[in-house]
Amino acid sequence: MIRDITLGQYYPADSILHKLDPRVKLVATITFLVALFLINSWIGYLVATVFLVSVIRLSKVPFRFIVRGLKTIFIILLITLVFNLFLTPGDRVLVQIWKLKITDRGLHTAIFMAIRLIYLIIGSSLMTLTTTPNDLTDGLETLLGPLKKLHVPVHEVSMMMSIALRFIPILLEETDKIMKAQIARGADFEHGNLIQRAKNLVPLLVPLFISAFRRANDLAMAMEARCYRGGEGRTKMKPLIYTGKDYCAYGILLLFLAAIIAVRVLL
Amino acid sequence: MEERKEMITADKLAYNYIKYDEEGREKEKIRAVDGVSFEVEKGDFVAILGHNGSGKSTLAKHINALLTPSEGTLWVNGMDTSDEKNLWDVRQSAGMVFQNPDNQIIGTIVEEDVGFGPENMGVPTKEIWERVEESLKAVNMLKYRHHSPNKLSGGQKQRVAIAGVVAMHPKCIVLDEPTAMLDPNGRKEVIRAVRALNQVEEITVILITHYMEEVIYANKVLVMDDGKVVMQGTPREIFSQVETLKSYRLDVPQATLLAWELKQAGLDLPDGILTREELVEALCRLY
Amino acid sequence: MSIVLENVCYTYSPGTAYEIHALKNINLEIREGQFIGLIGHTGSGKSTLVQHLNGLVKATSGHIYFNGEDIYAQNYDMRRLRGKVGLVFQYPEHQLFEVDVLSDVCFGPKNQGLSREEAEKRAREALRMVGISEEYEKQSPFDLSGGQKRRVAIAGVLAMEPEVLILDEPTAGLDPKGRDEILDQISLLHKERGITVILVSHSMEDVAKYVERIIVMNQGEVMYDDVPREVFRHYKELERVGLAAPQVTYIMHTLKEKGFDVDEDATTIEEAKKTILEAFRKKGSTT
Numbered sequence: 001m002i003r004d005i006t007l008g009q010y011y012p013a014d015s016i017l018h019k020l021d022p023r024v025k026l027v028a029t030i031t032f033l034v035a036l037f038l039i040n041s042w043i044g045y046l047v048a049t050v051f052l053v054s055v056i057r058l059s060k061v062p063f064r065f066i067v068r069g070l071k072t073i074f075i076i077l078l079i080t081l082v083f084n085l086f087l088t089p090g091d092r093v094l095v096q097i098w099k100l101k102i103t104d105r106g107l108h109t110a111i112f113m114a115i116r117l118i119y120l121i122i123g124s125s126l127m128t129l130t131t132t133p134n135d136l137t138d139g140l141e142t143l144l145g146p147l148k149k150l151h152v153p154v155h156e157v158s159m160m161m162s163i164a165l166r167f168i169p170i171l172l173e174e175t176d177k178i179m180k181a182q183i184a185r186g187a188d189f190e191h192g193n194l195i196q197r198a199k200n201l202v203p204l205l206v207p208l209f210i211s212a213f214r215r216a217n218d219l220a221m222a223m224e225a226r227c228y229r230g231g232e233g234r235t236k237m238k239p240l241i242y243t244g245k246d247y248c249a250y251g252i253l254l255l256f257l258a259a260i261i262a263v264r265v266l267l
Numbered sequence: 268m269e270e271r272k273e274m275i276t277a278d279k280l281a282y283n284y285i286k287y288d289e290e291g292r293e294k295e296k297i298r299a300v301d302g303v304s305f306e307v308e309k310g311d312f313v314a315i316l317g318h319n320g321s322g323k324s325t326l327a328k329h330i331n332a333l334l335t336p337s338e339g340t341l342w343v344n345g346m347d348t349s350d351e352k353n354l355w356d357v358r359q360s361a362g363m364v365f366q367n368p369d370n371q372i373i374g375t376i377v378e379e380d381v382g383f384g385p386e387n388m389g390v391p392t393k394e395i396w397e398r399v400e401e402s403l404k405a406v407n408m409l410k411y412r413h414h415s416p417n418k419l420s421g422g423q424k425q426r427v428a429i430a431g432v433v434a435m436h437p438k439c440i441v442l443d444e445p446t447a448m449l450d451p452n453g454r455k456e457v458i459r460a461v462r463a464l465n466q467v468e469e470i471t472v473i474l475i476t477h478y479m480e481e482v483i484y485a486n487k488v489l490v491m492d493d494g495k496v497v498m499q500g501t502p503r504e505i506f507s508q509v510e511t512l513k514s515y516r517l518d519v520p521q522a523t524l525l526a527w528e529l530k531q532a533g534l535d536l537p538d539g540i541l542t543r544e545e546l547v548e549a550l551c552r553l554y
Numbered sequence: 555m556s557i558v559l560e561n562v563c564y565t566y567s568p569g570t571a572y573e574i575h576a577l578k579n580i581n582l583e584i585r586e587g588q589f590i591g592l593i594g595h596t597g598s599g600k601s602t603l604v605q606h607l608n609g610l611v612k613a614t615s616g617h618i619y620f621n622g623e624d625i626y627a628q629n630y631d632m633r634r635l636r637g638k639v640g641l642v643f644q645y646p647e648h649q650l651f652e653v654d655v656l657s658d659v660c661f662g663p664k665n666q667g668l669s670r671e672e673a674e675k676r677a678r679e680a681l682r683m684v685g686i687s688e689e690y691e692k693q694s695p696f697d698l699s700g701g702q703k704r705r706v707a708i709a710g711v712l713a714m715e716p717e718v719l720i721l722d723e724p725t726a727g728l729d730p731k732g733r734d735e736i737l738d739q740i741s742l743l744h745k746e747r748g749i750t751v752i753l754v755s756h757s758m759e760d761v762a763k764y765v766e767r768i769i770v771m772n773q774g775e776v777m778y779d780d781v782p783r784e785v786f787r788h789y790k791e792l793e794r795v796g797l798a799a800p801q802v803t804y805i806m807h808t809l810k811e812k813g814f815d816v817d818e819d820a821t822t823i824e825e826a827k828k829t830i831l832e833a834f835r836k837k838g839s840t841t
Binding site: 174177178180181182183184185186187188202203206207210211 | 605608610633636637640641643646648649650651661662665666696710711714
């Protein structure tokens with residue numbers, strides 16, 4: 001289960017998408033999400049599909065890997081599908097089971113919503129799959145840079161985010177280990193009512209918190225030992241500089257958005 | 268001007284941990300380091316031994332100015348570590364590698380982690396890349412530069428941590444039990460990397476360890492007990508005192524122990540045999 | 555009373571590209587009262603194997619019988635099994651969570667359904683077994699030293715009165731004396747109480763010194779399963795899979811090559827000392 005979460009996971013590969021400036025990818029993801037909500041016709045989806053499929057191909061991330069990320073939202077997907085399918089009123093009834101009706105519009109909306117949701121997840125996971133968390137936070141830091149003037153601690157927040165991202169897999173592994181160790185001592189995490197179950201989590205949560213604090217302490221010391229003293233006077237190993245391919249990507253993105261709008265307005 | 272020979276000089280260095288009670292009053296004072304004086308020369312490989320709680324980690328943190336002495340003075344490359352304005356120069360001259368490889372890697376990609384120190388120091392971008400490449404090469408990890416640290420073995424992670432320090436171009440590296448959490452192969456990799464840095468790059472090394480086999484590569488050994496330096500000498504001098512070491516909760520390498528046992532039983536073996544080759548040779552001479 | 559493994563296989567993420575065969579057709583019998591050493595490099599499957607023995611991980615195929623009963627049978631009481639087969643994980647002190655030492659050790663027995671008094675009685679007994687005296691009982695486990703925490707955590711498993719005790723690298727990160735103390739205590743438990751002990755270790759010296767049977771794991775398979783001197787006779791094969799033999803083994807083999815009349819299969823310091831002295835004596839009587 002834990003292994004299946006691809007959202008927020010980086011997939012190392014050597015592709016043009018991996019090499020794009022993270023700012024481009026952030027802007028592109030937002031643009032793509034907005035575009036998805038602008039779409040109201042099959043042709044619009046066709047444009048989005050062509051765009052998405054080409055981006056996936058360019059990213060060199062195996063398709064299977066991307067699909068695996070969808071497993072985690074399967075339940076949400078199913079619920080939306082069922083709700084839209086049965087609860088949308090329409091003119092023509094296609095199937096009727098007891099009091100539940102599937103109408104033509106219901107079917108239409110259900111499929112539209114499902115595709116939208118799937119594309120939404122694929123679109124955003126493509127960004128995290130092709131961008132290292134550090135690049136991502138760097139991109140955010142630069143994009144949000146103007147906020148520094150308003151005394152928003154942009155550097156600190158982005159540093160915190162990238163550290164959190166690095167430690168998520170470590171803490172997940174640790175959770176698994178402590179859980180097993182307590183089960184070996186006869187702990188029961190599966191039975192009992194809600195209150196009992198919550199109480200049973202104490203032997204898991206206390207060691208986990210202690211470990212997280214210990215790690216935080218160690219890490220702070222290690223960072224200080226390596227001369228970390230906040231964002232000031234810091235240089236960057238990978239400074240964000242737009243190159244030809246980034247401008248090119250912005251161009252393509254603009255074309256895509258224009259196409260989506262054109263489809264919506266003209267058809 | 269003649270260049271200074273000593274890298275680290277400690278003069279009656281002491282450190283007190285103060286424990287407070289609930290109302291913030293001083294409850295207990297623990298003297299973790301108790302009047303320690305020693306000297307480390309440039310290019311030295313110094314091993315520090317001592318049981319858990321003997322004060323060796325506390326001492327190590329002073330060399331990087333993570334702690335400053337409560338009493339006495341510590342000079343690192345001629346700089347007084349108590350002087351606030353030397354802080355960043357001290358940390359850059361004396362890098363530090365810790366025990367848990369997971370808790371000291373900041374970057375999510377190997378090369379980004381190695382670049383973290385130089386970034387903090389304000390090194391220009393182009394030079395950071397050069398430093399990252401040469402540091403990863405120095406610990407033989409260049410081919411993993413694009414990997415995620417989470418996918419590496421313990422020994423590999425620890426070498427990345429070492430590269431992260433090397434990229435800061437330190438004069439000296441302090442390693443606080445870098446091999447304690449590793450398996451035998453990981454330990455070998457790390458020690459090999461550390462020895463190469465000492466011999467090829469001529470970086471002064473201070474290695475804290477519980478593994479006696481790692482100590483034989485040092486040219487100087489300090490033994491700590493109860494916050495004091497109780498023994499100082501070459502590995503041979505230190506390991507010829509098997510019983511004294513045992514009284515400090517320490518051990519000797521297996522070959523040394525066997526030689527000592529045989530000597531107790533009446534064989535005329537020399538003191539302070541360190542390796543199995545030496546032992547075999549000495550036995551052959553007698554046979 | 556024994557644990558029998560029959561054709562046990564375990565595969566991670568079967569059917570995907572990430573499929574890993576962690577255990578391949580394991581057949582073993584763990585007989586009552588044995589002191590077994592389990593060795594293998596990181597990733598050889600030894601940790602997965604021990605987690606099968608108390609049902610924490612379920613085999614993909616194959617059977618495990620505890621005292622003749624199939625543990626995968628319907629209605630088999632897994633929690634009772636976990637009380638009978640105690641598993642101490644690596645760095646067990648990371649699982650401590652209670653407000654005081656005694657309550658923490660009581661956690662296991664209380665989960666077994668014992669009354670508070672009974673649990674405390676067992677906890678006290680277990681704490682004495684690992685050498686933690688009464689004065690520590692009401693202390694917070696987090697205020698103890700590293701070695702003491704480790705022992706309290708081991709007591710937490712002992713208090714469940716297991717028939718089989720599995721320890722995954724119980725000495726990792728301890729100083730030499732701390733290592734010896736823990737292993738001596740475990741050895742004593744084995745002798746006095748007749749508990750079956752499985753010791754997972756990276757230290758060939760420790761394994762040679764304490765255990766009567768060694769199981770060597772490599773790439774998910776049992777590579778050797780024999781008494782120490784027989785297993786270490788294959789030191790060259792062990793090296794090929796990233797393991798090694800005790801230092802003593804190498805010394806003995808080199809001595810033998812140099813013409814010494816010694817028993818080259820000696821694996822401990824005591825054995826080596828005896829056979830070397832013997833060789834000198836024989837030599838002395840002929841010349």
